Amino acid sequence: MVNDYEKVKVIVDKYGGNHDSVIAILQDVQSEYHYLPEHTLRAVASQLGLPLIQVCGVATFFKAFSLKPRGEHTVTICLGTACHVRGAPAVLDEARRQLGIEPGNTTDDMRFTLETVNCLGACALGPILVVDGEYHGQMSPGKVKKVLNKFKKTPGDKRHEELEVSS
Amino acid sequence: MVELTIDGIKTHASEGSTVLETAMEMGITIPTFCYYPGLSCYGECRVCLVEVVKGDRSSLEASCTLPVEQGQVIFTNSEKVMRARKVIVELLLSSCPNSKTLQDMAANMGINKVRFKIKDRGCILCGRCVRYCKEQMGVGVLGFVGRGTSRRVATAFDLAPEECRNCGGCEWICPVCERACTAGSLIDGICGACQNLVPVETCPVCTRCSESVGPQGHRVY
Structure with missing residues (x-):
């Protein structure tokens, strides 16, 4: 988990911790894990300083994002x-x-x-x-x-x- | 200051204010649903539609998010507005028939039947609770998840959030929870228990108070 937090941090830092980049950040997180695990969403939200629900809202809005584990x-x-x-x-x-x-x-x-x-x-x-x-x-x-x-x-x-x- | 005309009356409004606020100051009642003083304007419910005339064309805009402009001509009660508003209230009722606020609004507009298929979701996604939680309580644990027909208000992962202070504000501000319609059965989506289907008398002198805009006329006060 701590490791995942660091992984997410690298991605968030790549986009300069900018709120507007939340979609791009989630895309990168998804390509890392093949889906969006709950704890990575929490990590993104806390690192961007956004309410968790806002990140969840984005993640559930787009069909490209999956909250369920996906196949290889x-x-x-x-x-x-x-x-x-x-x-x-x-x-x-x-x-x-x-x-x-x-x-x-x-x-x-x-x-x-x-x-x-x-x-x-x-x-x-x-x-x-x-x-x-x-x-x-x-x-x-x-x-x-x-x-x-x-x-x-x-x-x-x-x-x-x-x-x-x-x- | 800008000068605009609302329902044929010339008025002044400060720049940056909305048509809804200006009309309210003038004493013109525009029905609203997702609008709430103290919360940001959202333009979700579209009940506050007004007709904006530009040259020989007119368009319908949500007055709560429409900024005032110099020389604007607005009609809040025209036939086009009333027709559109009725459809909107019917649509809202079809997804949430148990709101007294909505039922009263329908009664005032003379809606006797909801022409759409009723699918009770218990929520019209007005976003009042979402904005209240974020803007007034500064917490922001509520939000929208999903898209299209599966859009709904929820907390993250549907878990009780740690940040929630149980203030109850979301329930207090909800137009559905706040005043639930207690009618036992709905006929064509209309409860008919309170105001609807009862002939209303007409005032001796019509002051165009727009209190009741039903087909039977205004209510007497």
């Missing part, structure tokens, strides 16, 4: 009009089946988070499946497994290894 890989499926017409619901169903979770949730082994989005602005490539910012266009239910397997095989990062050892 984020799988995003576009359900915009163009992708929908080209069969995105079937792709989503397949991803749901492969991962065994509903959109917005994370697998128990903390490997994948499944999300839907309303349009990615790349309609010509639809249906699109995005894994960690990597776009996979012209997706079909058959291809989903192949793409996900590629990420399932990659060795887990340090955080994940620690989890495995402790369990």
Whole structure:
């Protein structure tokens, strides 16, 4: 915890402890932890001298911020009009089946988070499946497994290894 | 000082004041909900809408956050205002039918039915408690969380905060907690228990006090 407080302090100092930078600070905290743990929000609030609820308000307002732990890989499926017409619901169903979770949730082994989005602005490539910012266009239910397997095989990062050892 | 016209009456107001304050000084009643003297203006509820005429165009603005301007022409009681205000009160009622303050306001405006689907949230997100806690108590443990339909007033992580002094100010200032509507059942979102649906007499001389603006006329005092 003390360590986390210091980590947050480095990020806050980077933005000069400025109130206006709270979104940027939270973004950096999120990329550090993959989500926003409660104690880091407390640390941000106390270091910026803002009421905690104000930081919470920002963190809950934007969909980009998550207060729940997120998986190592984020799988995003576009359900915009163009992708929908080209069969995105079937792709989503397949991803749901492969991962065994509903959109917005994370697998128990903390490997994948499944999300839907309303349009990615790349309609010509639809249906699109995005894994960690990597776009996979012209997706079909058959291809989903192949793409996900590629990420399932990659060795887990340090955080994940620690989890495995402790369990 | 700037000169402006409210409801056809020329008046002077000091620069930086709002149209609502000026109208109140003139004795014109504009219904308000999220506005509270001593708290910052927020412009959330939109009940205090007024019509601002500019040339041959007019727009609706929330008077509590509208600063006075030289030569401004304002109407607080025009048909356009009343129509918009009714819709707003109906919308507020649909999300919070158990507020007596709102029910009274609806009665005064002659609203007999809420045309929207009623979904009682027990809060209209006026933010009075949020501003009271922050500005008057200097604590700021209340705030808004979430966005859109899931927006609500809450404390951080829904925990009882250490800083809270249990002053009870948030409940005192809340227009819903303060005066809860005690009607047993609501018909079309309207309680009808106090003022509504009762014919009101008209004063012998209309002073345009805007106390009651129902279709049946003013209340007699």
